Amino acid sequence: MEKNIQEAENYCQQNGLNLTPVRRKVLEILLEKNTAIGAYEILDLLRESGFKNQPPVAYRALDFLVQNGFAHKIEQLNSFIGCMHPGKDHSPAFMICRNCDSVSEEEALTRNFSVSQIASKAGFTVEKAVIEARGLCQSCSDLA
């Protein structure tokens, strides 16, 4: 975990990114809990550590972390989780347990995988899958 922070710091140095105190603290928070947590819970923890606690503080830090691959947003929970392999180009698939709220990040290879395959590899029983891609549709691509 301390190791992850170190890696993040190195990665930022090498890429001209600024891992400021708030951003670093939010990353620590995310990695300590290893489950998904909401922005306002993060805000509380920030306050406990002496940071300012207005919503934008948390959201800005989270934006930075998500943007740069240090965290992911779990859309179904409106919450955030630290990334297990930052920097690397990857397409994550999350397994969210409805019973214990644990969230595990699996790698969804780009080609020929299925959610159920990923899940069964992780011993996870899927009840509902959300698959949403963002990008450009045919006609908007044509216009470009």
Next chain:
Amino acid sequence: MEKNIQEAENYCQQNGLNLTPVRRKVLEILLEKNTAIGAYEILDLLRESGFKNQPPVAYRALDFLVQNGFAHKIEQLNSFIGCMHPGKDHSPAFMICRNCDSVSEEEALTRNFSVSQIASKAGFTVEKAVIEARGLCQSCSDLA
């Protein structure tokens, strides 16, 4: 579209479900727009048609529709879209265009598919994919 409403009505009859006026109206709204719309926009449209317009009105109808496969929630947009093949057991994948906001529902077969395959079939260029499964993790299954 009128056809879809008919089908919904039949399906409800056969399955002991109650497609009440509000629920029906919300389904109509969803099918007319064929893009994702938010609960509060639906609420406005309901008011225009003489329905009550407190939030619970829309959310309850949406719950019913989602629950019974007549609509889906698009998590990334906090909005809702009518389902193109209600009743049938299916696992949808949504392609959301960042330019024109169109949302298309594709079928994600349960086995051996990939988001990029589905996307390219639909002429869609994926920039970011969200894959989230809800269910039971290994240890919670073991306890059961």
Next chain:
DNA sequence: TTCCTCCATGATATAACATAACATTCGCGC
């Protein structure tokens, strides 16, 4: 140095999304 610019943060306010909780109505079987 002085000034400018860029980036990050501080601070206030409000928007957007969603649900809790309790009251009321209505159809249906007894």
Next chain:
DNA sequence: GCGCGAATGTTATGTTATATCATGGAGGAA
């Protein structure tokens, strides 16, 4: 008629997220 359950009405509030403008601080150019 009475009780019950399902749906709706109503009020209030909780939760998540962003817009906007002000402030501060590091680094470069004149």
